[in-house]
Amino acid sequence: MLRAFGVGGPTVDTVLTNPNVRPGDVLTGEVRIAGGDHPAEIDHVTLALLTRVEVESGDNEYNTNMEFHKYSVAQRLAVGPHQNLSLPFQLPVPVECPLNVVGGTQLAGMQLGLRTELEVRGAVDPGDLDPIWVHPLxxxxxxxxxxxxxxxxxxxxxxxxxxxxxxxxxxxxxxxxxxxxxxxxxxxxxxxxxxxxxxxxxxxxxxxxxxxxxxxxxxxxxxxxxxxxxxxxxxxxxxxxxxxxxxxxxxxxx
Structure with a gap:
């Protein structure tokens, strides 16, 4: 039963070569997957850029996390117990990507991140989130x-x-x-x-x-x-x- 809640399953850690980019650049790094206590089937390894967005709905306003770009790293992987996998990637950053650093200073109110999504068959997605810093062109x-x-x-x-x-x-x-x-x-x-x-x-x-x-x-x-x-x-x-x-x-x- 614990497997269904991700206990003893694989873990993921994404390591970026450099988290500082500009719109239109390529974000490089590798997704590192560490096998758990039992074999696991991973259907998809996906990267997603996300940010906070203000939404107006009628007379109400609220903020939500919004994915605005997705990138498939791998599909249909088998990970053995305690096996380590390293998956390199090159993710193109949209040229319309918002900025969160100007003149070396973070813009107050702006959050940008790279989320790693692991679709593990029969278990909860462990996931990983890394901040990125987008500088102006x-x-x-x-x-x-x-x-x-x-x-x-x-x-x-x-x-x-x-x-x-x-x-x-x-x-x-x-x-x-x-x-x-x-x-x-x-x-x-x-x-x-x-x-x-x-x-x-x-x-x-x-x-x-x-x-x-x-x-x-x-x-x-x-x-x-x-x-x-x-x-x-x-x-x-x-x-x-x-x-x-x-x-x-x-x-x-x-």
């Missing part, structure tokens, strides 16, 4: 550097389930990186949210400003979009581009 970093140079202050980051119209989004959620605006715009803009939607060739930058209401002006959300190739992003003056957009949003003069 050079094109994304150029935009983030401009936010820093302008004096924006990072507040938090999260993922929201849903789709942004007009961009080639493939994941069922998008990341929002939130900032307080610099002093020259703080009187008219509460905060600015930055979203990247990335393809192998292009970077789409979506900005959302939460504009304060005034005596003669309406508040609400204002959006800006910029689509460039990754090469063009490196040559773009993002400080000037974002400053011009913020000036238009806030109604400030140059």
């Amino acid at each position: 050079p094109s994304q970093d150029a935009v983030l550097q401009a936010f820093g140079h302008m004096g924006f202050r990072f507040t938090k980051a999260d993922n929201e389930r849903g789709r942004i119209h007009g961009v080639p989004q493939t994941l069922p959620f998008y990341q929002e990186i939130e900032f307080y605006p610099p002093p020259q715009f703080a009187g008219r803009v509460k905060q600015v949210e930055l979203t990247f939607v990335t393809t192998p060739q292009h970077l789409h930058v979506i900005l959302e400003a939460d504009k304060r209401a005034g005596l003669l002006r309406a508040g609400g959300d204002v959006y800006g979009r910029f689509g460039v190739t990754h090469e063009q992003a490196l040559g773009t003056d993002w400080t000037a581009t974002i400053n011009q957009w913020m000036a238009q949003v806030s109604g400030s003069r140059w």
